[in-house]
Amino acid sequence: MTRPYNFSAGPAALPQEVLEQAAAEMLDWHGSGMSVMEMSHRGREFMSIRDQAETDLRELLAVPSHFHVLFMQGGGLAENAIVPLNLSRGGNVDFVVTGSWSAKSFKEARRYCNAHLAASNEADGHTGMPDRWQLNGNAAYVHVCTNETIHGVEFQELPDLKALGSDAPLVIDCSSHIASRPIDWSRVGLAFAGAQKNIGPAGLTLVFVREDLVGHALGVCPSAFDYKTVAENHSMYNTPPTYAIYMAGLVFQWLKRQGGVAGMEARSIEKAGLLYDYIDTSGYYVNKVDKRCRSRMNVPFFLPDDALNDSFLAGARDRGLLQLKGHKSVGGMRASIYNAMPLAGVQALVGYMREFAARHG
Amino acid sequence: MTRPYNFSAGPAALPQEVLEQAAAEMLDWHGSGMSVMEMSHRGREFMSIRDQAETDLRELLAVPSHFHVLFMQGGGLAENAIVPLNLSRGGNVDFVVTGSWSAKSFKEARRYCNAHLAASNEADGHTGMPDRWQLNGNAAYVHVCTNETIHGVEFQELPDLKALGSDAPLVIDCSSHIASRPIDWSRVGLAFAGAQKNIGPAGLTLVFVREDLVGHALGVCPSAFDYKTVAENHSMYNTPPTYAIYMAGLVFQWLKRQGGVAGMEARSIEKAGLLYDYIDTSGYYVNKVDKRCRSRMNVPFFLPDDALNDSFLAGARDRGLLQLKGHKSVGGMRASIYNAMPLAGVQALVGYMREFAARHG
The missing domain is CATH 3.90.1150.10 (Aspartate Aminotransferase, domain 1)
Incomplete structure (x- = not known):
């Protein structure tokens, strides 16, 4: 059977091999007698799935050891609040708007911090890269969306904030191009990605955060979304989306084979x-x-x-x-x-x- | 093949028929040429899955039309923050502690409101029902966990707050016994349940909320978790956990057959x-x-x-x-x-x- 070609922006097509493996393992994962969906998240079977997924993801993206890898929920729109709840300390934050997604991030952050528009391509209808960035001297971080899914605008290289005169950490929303190109972690403080475009099913969010940025959440940050709580509990503070993590793991193994x-x-x-x-x-x-x-x-x-x-x-x-x-x-x-x-x-x-x-x- | 019997507290066993159907439809849902995981959440195929799931769920639990049914993420532990963010208005809230889960809800709510311990069974090691409740006259709501998964303590009947002298809406965390008994909605303002015990895979949270309780979220409530935003967007403000909703829908159909x-x-x-x-x-x-x-x-x-x-x-x-x-x-x-x-x-x-x-x- 030839499957149709599915050009959905997300949730999006998954590799056929991955879907075939998931179907074959649905009732009995590796002789356990259980579907992955039926496993306790704290049992040794699921823990091995989770650990393998993190190991493969770290290898694929060459994630440095001083970054936490967190498996979270809520997608990019939830991270638009969760990032400033964790990183802003209620201070200044710079936003570079290059399309709908970064515009949404900018708007949501205003609930938690002094969000500052450092640059925007709105004048050209979100078709070019804004050339002049006005960065705050004391921003808690600088937010960019490195691939705008709706407008089709992608950073070909991560901005070098130091060269632009800022010591702030860079936060990248890389939901829609993660794992399609390397990430220069030396320029990044935090990266997040909803899984449903290039990784796996909807309902899983990947967060990569430099260790020193964790532990400064605002008091109103829900425990389940405090990066420190999530990191200390190896993404098991609340029950993680176990099946989505399993599917992402199958995609990581497929990526390695490719x-x-x-x-x-x-x-x-x-x-x-x-x-x-x-x-x-x-x-x-x-x-x-x-x-x-x-x-x-x-x-x-x-x-x-x-x-x-x-x-x-x-x-x-x-x-x-x-x-x-x-x-x-x-x-x-x-x-x-x-x-x-x-x-x-x-x-x-x-x-x-x-x-x-x-x-x- | 006889499958083993899986007594996991959650994520938990799913009906074998449901897993078999999911496996059979994994690569091609109803001739669409797509896995459910690959569908745009805004496309007609997934919308039909979502709508059918809500219709079946409303029918199964006899949910009145003046309640919203929301498909959310983050599980019960996230709702421990999301409920007070939406309902407390920063005022007084009463908590009845009957085990670990209600104790966690009580602790988390203190971030957002004046959380008051109205009753507790801690003295008897969480094995009985506390008989004397001291309810606030002006609580924004009263929280109970109607089935304590860890301690095995279950309300056999929902408390009648009016009879106890309170006009506050009752909030029930019914994660681990939803759909195993009817819900007397005349006594309920809000009910929530993580799906991973009695409904489907982890990563989906069901919220049932009376319409008049929506629209009063605190300013620090993330948009993705503001019940008003979620309700107005039919649970599509952020990308919902589409596959988990599909699986829950298959469980609902199985429940109807049973x-x-x-x-x-x-x-x-x-x-x-x-x-x-x-x-x-x-x-x-x-x-x-x-x-x-x-x-x-x-x-x-x-x-x-x-x-x-x-x-x-x-x-x-x-x-x-x-x-x-x-x-x-x-x-x-x-x-x-x-x-x-x-x-x-x-x-x-x-x-x-x-x-x-x-x-x-």
Whole structure:
């Protein structure tokens, strides 16, 4: 059976091998007689699953030992509150807005700290990278979203805050491109990612936090979201989303078999290159993002006439190309081509786009 | 294949039929070409899953239309903060402590309100129901845990606060016995339950809240945990734990096939009766909880000598009776016999207990 290609922005496609393994193990994990869903989170079976997942994740992303790896819940939108609850100390925080996600982070943080807009690309409709950053001298941290899922804007390199005159730790929301490129941890204080784009099922949030940043939560921070409590309890203070952690672990093992993050980055460059090159040379489709910060993961594009959108989507569905509709705030189309999307899926999409343009162009 | 009987307190056993259906649908849900894990939470496929789950849950528990049903994350320990963040208005709140869980709720709430200990059974080691409640005249709400998973203490009837002279809404943490007995909603303002005991996988929290109690969150309440935001967005403000909702939905359909909550209650009375009757007449095993408030779901029991515990557990494992070790704070054994535990599992346990007592008694 050939499965359709699923371009959903998240929850998103998972590797077929991973789904097949999960189905095969559903009633009996490794002779335990239990589904992973049925295991006590404190039993030795689940603890081995959790520990292996953390070991593989640390290896894949080369996470330094002075970072905690936390398995949390609530996704990126919950972290928009949880990060300032833990790191802001109620002081100044700098935000760089490059699209919807960082704009939401900025807005939510105002509940807990003096959130300062250090730079924004709102004037160009979130299509370029803001060039002038006005950083506070005494910010508790600087927040950026390193890949804007909706607007398709991606940092190709992490900002070097020291070179910009700031000693503050950098916080990155890397939900929608984690594990598609390496992370320069020397520039990062905290990274978070909802799992449902490039890692596994919705309901799991990964947090990587430098040890020295933990232990300063505001008094109103719920215990279950205090990084210190979570770290001290090895992400077992509250019952973790055990099945989502298991699925993420299967994805980590799949990533290792594919050549790890370096393998994924090479594949992503090829896939995104193919799609952007076609769009740019088509004379039909348009992507509005500055070429210097186009996302390798989320490719928004527009047809010459919105009246053709429904016809484009219906034809795509007929060819097994699913979930290509753009976000309502941007319109048009969006192809999310995460790690689990094979090159063949992008080739099939480009083939269909070519055919559609020839028929309607 | 006969699966072992899994007595885990949570995450806990799920019905075999449900796991089989999930395995069969893992790669292709209803011809969609997608796993449920891969679906956009805003797409029509997942929306139909979510809506059906809510409809079935409302029907099973006879939830009145003036209650919101919310699908949230973070489990009971997160709700220990989220409830006072939403309902306390920073004022007085009454807590009735009947075991570890309500004690934790009481402690966490102090961050947000004037938490008052209205009654406690700590003096008798959490084995009875405290008889004298000292309720505040002006409490924002009264919190009880209607089934204490660790101590095995269960309210056989919800307290009638009006009869006790309080006009405050009652908040119940019913995590570990939801869907095993009806809920008298006329006595309830809010009910919450982590899913991982009687509903589905860990990572999903169910919240039922009377409409008039929503919209009063403290300013420091994260948007993702503000009941108003969650309700207005039909639990889609942040990406919900989609797969856990799907699994819960399969459990709801299974519950309906078993005769619903009434069917479950009859089965629970039979299962718990069998186990307690044997314990009480064995002259070997002991359960210390007052018979008037013994839990039908969680049955802690003790051997005459703790030195025999390891031998008991090893023999149980050999007979396919899993996860019977008691919570470390109580010791001894604990059999959690939730909805998914068939009568045959309890019969097998009693058979083994009888055999062990005969050999060692």
